[in-house]
Amino acid sequence: MATIADLLARLDRLATTLGPPDEANGLESHVAGWMPLAQQTLRAVSSLQTGGRPERVSAGLLAILGPLEKGPRRPIEAFPLEHLSDLALTMGAISDVLVEHLGRQPRPEFVGREATKLEAGILSAVHLTARWSLGSLERQNPPGTRVSTKRLLRDLVAITEPWALIPPANRSSILEDLRIRTNTTPGLQGAMVGWVDEALLVLNERHRTTSWAMQAIAGSLALISHTSQNAIEQAIHNGRLPAATRPASEALERSVTAWRAAATWPPYLRLGGETIDLRVLTRDLQQHLHEDPPRTIADTRNLLHLALPIAKAHAATMDRLVRTHDLWIHGPSLGPSAGYIPSWEPEPWWSHQGLSLAKTAQLGHRALSKASATLAADIERTLLDPLPLGWPPARSQPSRRADEERRSDRSRSVRRGLTR
Amino acid sequence: MTPAETLAVALGHVRNATWQLLGNNQPDGLTLGMECLDLEALLNPDDLEPAVVEAETSPAVSLSEAGRLLEAIPEHVAPAAWSVVASLTEKLA
Numbered sequence: 318m319a320t321i322a323d324l325l326a327r328l329d330r331l332a333t334t335l336g337p338p339d340e341a342n343g344l345e346s347h348v349a350g351w352m353p354l355a356q357q358t359l360r361a362v363s364s365l366q367t368g369g370r371p372e373r374v375s376a377g378l379l380a381i382l383g384p385l386e387k388g389p390r391r392p393i394e395a396f397p398l399e400h401l402s403d404l405a406l407t408m409g410a411i412s413d414v415l416v417e418h419l420g421r422q423p424r425p426e427f428v429g430r431e432a433t434k435l436e437a438g439i440l441s442a443v444h445l446t447a448r449w450s451l452g453s454l455e456r457q458n459p460p461g462t463r464v465s466t467k468r469l470l471r472d473l474v475a476i477t478e479p480w481a482l483i484p485p486a487n488r489s490s491i492l493e494d495l496r497i498r499t500n501t502t503p504g505l506q507g508a509m510v511g512w513v514d515e516a517l518l519v520l521n522e523r524h525r526t527t528s529w530a531m532q533a534i535a536g537s538l539a540l541i542s543h544t545s546q547n548a549i550e551q552a553i554h555n556g557r558l559p560a561a562t563r564p565a566s567e568a569l570e571r572s573v574t575a576w577r578a579a580a581t582w583p584p585y586l587r588l589g590g591e592t593i594d595l596r597v598l599t600r601d602l603q604q605h606l607h608e609d610p611p612r613t614i615a616d617t618r619n620l621l622h623l624a625l626p627i628a629k630a631h632a633a634t635m636d637r638l639v640r641t642h643d644l645w646i647h648g649p650s651l652g653p654s655a656g657y658i659p660s661w662e663p664e665p666w667w668s669h670q671g672l673s674l675a676k677t678a679q680l681g682h683r684a685l686s687k688a689s690a691t692l693a694a695d696i697e698r699t700l701l702d703p704l705p706l707g708w709p710p711a712r713s714q715p716s717r718r719a720d721e722e723r724r725s726d727r728s729r730s731v732r733r734g735l736t737r
Numbered sequence: 738m739t740p741a742e743t744l745a746v747a748l749g750h751v752r753n754a755t756w757q758l759l760g761n762n763q764p765d766g767l768t769l770g771m772e773c774l775d776l777e778a779l780l781n782p783d784d785l786e787p788a789v790v791e792a793e794t795s796p797a798v799s800l801s802e803a804g805r806l807l808e809a810i811p812e813h814v815a816p817a818a819w820s821v822v823a824s825l826t827e828k829l830a
Binding site for chain 2: 539603
């Protein structure tokens, strides 16, 4: 299934192949095309948390994209330009993925720099498109209200230029791993999404929670951690990841131990109920983890990203079950001091048999969260050295000779200063 | 014992085997324990209260005890469970 990286590559391709300024289509086609493109750009940029107050940080961008999104007061009769519609469609897919993954409470590693890098990727494509539209309109020299559109496009070109100046190699973000989330995707991704949706339903609805579900979810989280750890170790072994990424692997090892312990319910403790759908999805997930493990670090990171909300919900549900004494215990296991209890009874207030299970689930959640954050940080460290700034970044770097001349001029001026 | 009581005791043995496998710190204990957990769900679609029985010396013995009891009540056992019992018995042996 398409990742943000795939969609961004498509956006880039569309923006760089717009061709010469378009004189054939009138202003209205440009305006009609910019309305959805501006709307989806705003949606994508607003879902990124770059730090600070969004209304202040992105004030300039909002002030330009807002009017472009609204369009003119009078109705437009022309069809939007095809190029702009394609760009709006791709931008819409990017914003859909971002809203779904970052909408509620984004992971700490997705806030700040990584969001800024993705914003740069998005806005550099917008910059190229705005330049193209502006060039086309300037050749036509349209009168009247058209001036305001040209003005807005000129502002957009100016405000997005700093983003376009960032070389593509410096814009690579871990947010590009995020992908459209659907259980119809073949392979592990689809199985994982189906399992996650059902597990969240079971954990968040009091009457669906059973001891079997709690065991199966904890055991599956242990298997997910184990598979991810294997993938990381394999990547270190093959040289795709440096040995410095070992802490992520170690955190996953702790996660396996903790979640396995959380799945080990003693036979005298239970919580009844039926969990038919989860059983089928759990088997499906286990089969895919075994036969189709993640092949890339991006896939591994995505697997952990999907598993984290389940780990959090499991730890919270287990804590609730123990605190509210919702678990059932087999009477004789309480010992003779409890009196004569021949069969299953709700756990008495003075007994805390499930406490160790709740504690290990919390440890498991912490370890999994740590592994995910460490893996993101390690990837950032292992990226290639940042490229120097320059425009255009990829095609014509300043020549070495020019660099040397500039350096020697500077050193001469420093010498002059010291002599004086 | 009624068939329901027999099934409850068999479930008790399967639960013991799951507990022993998940808690034994062996590398394959996790996957085998999850298979055993799946067997428990297959055997207990109606949410019958399982019996709590004394743990056997090993998960293999617990499972073989469960298998022996299930053979006495085949009409109460889901057909899919037989292949899981056979596969687990073979792996644990």
